[in-house]
Amino acid sequence: MSKLANEAQSTKQFLMINGEKVEPAKYAPLYSPYSGDEIAQIAMADKELTIQAITAAYNARGVMAKMPAYQRAEILGKVAVLLTDKADEAAEIISRESAKPIMFAKAEVARTIETYKFSAEEAKRIHGETIPFDAAVGGVGRIGYTLREAIGVIGAITPFNFPMNLVAHKVGPAIAAGNTIVLKPASQTPLSALFIAGIFEEAGLPAGVLNVVTGPGGTVGEAIVEDDRVSMVTFTGSPSVGIGIRNKAGLKKTTLELGSNSxxxxxxxxxxxxxxxxxxxxxxxxxxxxxxxxxxxxxxxxxxxxxxxxxxxxxxxxxxxxxxxxxxxxxxxxxxxxxxxxxxxxxxxxxxxxxxxxxxxxxxxxxxxxxxxxxxxxxxxxxxxxxxxxxxxxxxxxxxxxxxxxxxxxxxxxxxxxxxxxxxxxxxxxxxxxxxxxxxxxxxxxxDQMPYGGVKDSGTGREGIKYAVEEMTEMKLVVWNQS
Missing domain, CATH: 3.40.309.10 (Aldehyde Dehydrogenase; Chain A, domain 2)
Structure with missing residues (x-):
């Protein structure tokens, strides 16, 4: 085998499904936007493998929904610690795959660490409120309150421009809220997402909670948006793709961050x-x-x-x-x-x-x-x-x-x-x-803790950990009749 083939083999990237590296039938070369050199061979998932990832997330949703808040916070906190230790490596990955100058790549990693810290904190703050039922004649003798419960499987589709931090803005609050995720990173920047998936595994996240599926948007993204087991789609990217997602999502929740000319x-x-x-x-x-x-x-x-x-x-x-x-x-x-x-x-x-x-x-x-x-x-x-x-x-x-x-x-x-x-x-x-x-x-x-999102063609919903957690949970009302 030639030296070039050896190098390509050594940089072959796999899918992450149900806590395991999964090899697809096809790979595609990933090239540096700056030098044009091949960086890695990226796994190209088909519809079947994407459905396999959704199944893994769907089957793991009960484990996450029942995981105590302190444990979710501990995992997210450990991710922040591990990423701090590997910050230089993470910044170089961002820079190599996206041509982001290293000074800005390092700043992105620092922000990503903060984002996971915020997520760990917000995992402990998810709460509802009591309702004054006796404010209505028909409410006398009753007490009630709201809970916020995990929504289930979240499909996350992320862009190339902040390949680590914008993954964190979807994965962090999803885990804080007790959800599972199927993540489709941008085709040009999958290495950051796979790197983070490895860190989550090291931090003790249960298998199936975070699944990373690389491949064509028309295949992977479509399968995520159309599957009824996915309860929410969170997307950052172009208005045309975002509108397409909204049209196909049916009654799924959608958070769409679609850009601007600020x-x-x-x-x-x-x-x-x-x-x-x-x-x-x-x-x-x-x-x-x-x-x-x-x-x-x-x-x-x-x-x-x-x-x-x-x-x-x-x-x-x-x-x-x-x-x-x-x-x-x-x-x-x-x-x-x-x-x-x-x-x-x-x-x-x-x-x-x-x-x-x-x-x-x-x-x-x-x-x-x-x-x-x-x-x-x-x-x-x-x-x-x-x-x-x-x-x-x-x-x-x-x-x-x-x-x-x-x-x-x-x-x-x-x-x-x-x-x-x-x-x-x-x-x-x-x-x-x-x-x-x-x-x-x-x-x-x-x-990263501020509410972030737009109006008009800039999208719907808000990111920022506290606000994303609200998007990624469902409100449940509990009413007790005391009489």
Whole structure:
């Protein structure tokens, strides 16, 4: 056997079903988005193997539903400890499979550890409430209360951009609530999910509770969504796929996080020097492949020129290159196809009044951080989700005008406003039609315990551990007749 074959054999990845590594009939190569080199051979599950994983989760649901809260918390806490010990290894896996620069991969692992810690804490806080039955004439002599019970099998379909933390946002609260999971990770980033499954096994999670099924979305995802034994589907990804899931899910619960073209308003009284670093992070971290990446900026005419000059200057200084280089800020997009799509969108602006202030082209296969000014709202770089290091900056005469521009979107995940005017901040918090308004920071702000989700085409339901637990449980009412 050749050396190359040996290497491919040594990196063969299996499915995780009912606590065992399961080998499918087919494998597919996984390539680095940055170098193009083969990283691993990934198991391609068919419908039968996916159903086998659902069966394992369905059969294990009784074990999890009866597991005491303290035990669920202990397992989740142990996962956080084990992941802390293996943080560098985990960050390298993320970086290799997604081309996320290692500085951001390490930050993702740190957040993932926190997410599992929050999940361990929330496992102990699931509670109901007592109902004042004697408030109604017919309720005298009765007492009642609510319980929150595990929903059963949860189908989790996760994206490539945060392959470890967005898995944690589904798996963590699912286990905290006493559910079982069938997880289908993104095709480009399955290694992170398989790595975490191994950690859960080491932490003592019973067999069948977490099953990882890699393979084509049209096969694996369809089987998960259509199986009646799956009680809930939680999905992060594109609106088109999310809408398809909602249409096929029937009466299943669905939580859908479907992206955005997030905007930032900059008021006239803002010190531009103080916000440039945050705007750079918001726009260009992880190559802009973030659901709440800063894609649109509406700057007051009084500060517009200064902001554009300083923002452009800072963007041009960002280091481009190998994601494993600790100084790299921008690396390759997740695929060549994505880079070509974004270049087409940028090309579209050239026939308009828009100006490309920075970037707009590839350098060694990497899309340079791109800043476009005065782009019409109808251009794809403005009205659709770029999911790339592309930002549109337009000038406005007032905060009111900026809010109208922000709201003129099919999306509504998060929006930000920088202002020193309390009235403008309050007005923005009331009038912005989004799931989260971030005052004096970029819309890219997220910590993992906060409720996170959007309106309009940005999806339904909320993540953030406490809020996800509510989505992943059913309320039961108990009434006692004392007479």
């Amino acid at each position: 905007a930032l308003i900059i008021d006239k009284d803002v010190d531009i020097d103080q916000i440039i670093e945050r705007c750079i992070m918001g726009a260009f971290s992880n190559q802009g492949q973030v659901c709440i990446s800063l894609q649109r900026v509406y700057a007051h005419v009084d500060v517009y020129e200064e902001f554009v000059a300083k923002f452009t200057n800072a963007a041009k200084k960002l280091k481009i290159g190998d994601p494993l280089d600790p100084d790299t800020y921008i690396s390759a997009l997740i695929s060549k196809g994505e880079a070509e799509r974004v270049l087409d969108w940028i090309e579209e602006t050239k026939g308009s009044s828009a100006t490309i202030e920075a970037g707009g082209k590839l350098q060694a296969g990497i899309l340079l951080p791109t800043i476009i000014t005065e782009a019409d709202h109808s251009l794809k770089v403005s009205c659709q989700e770029a999911f790339a290091p592309v930002v549109v900056v337009n000038k406005v005469a007032s905060v009111k005008e900026a809010i109208e521009q922000v709201n003129d979107s099919r999306f509504g995940l998060q929006a930000g406003i920088y202002t020193n005017n309390v009235k403008n901040a309050l007005y923005a918090s009331q009038e912005l039609h989004v799931g989260g308004v971030i005052i004096n920071d970029v819309p890219t702000y997220r910590v």
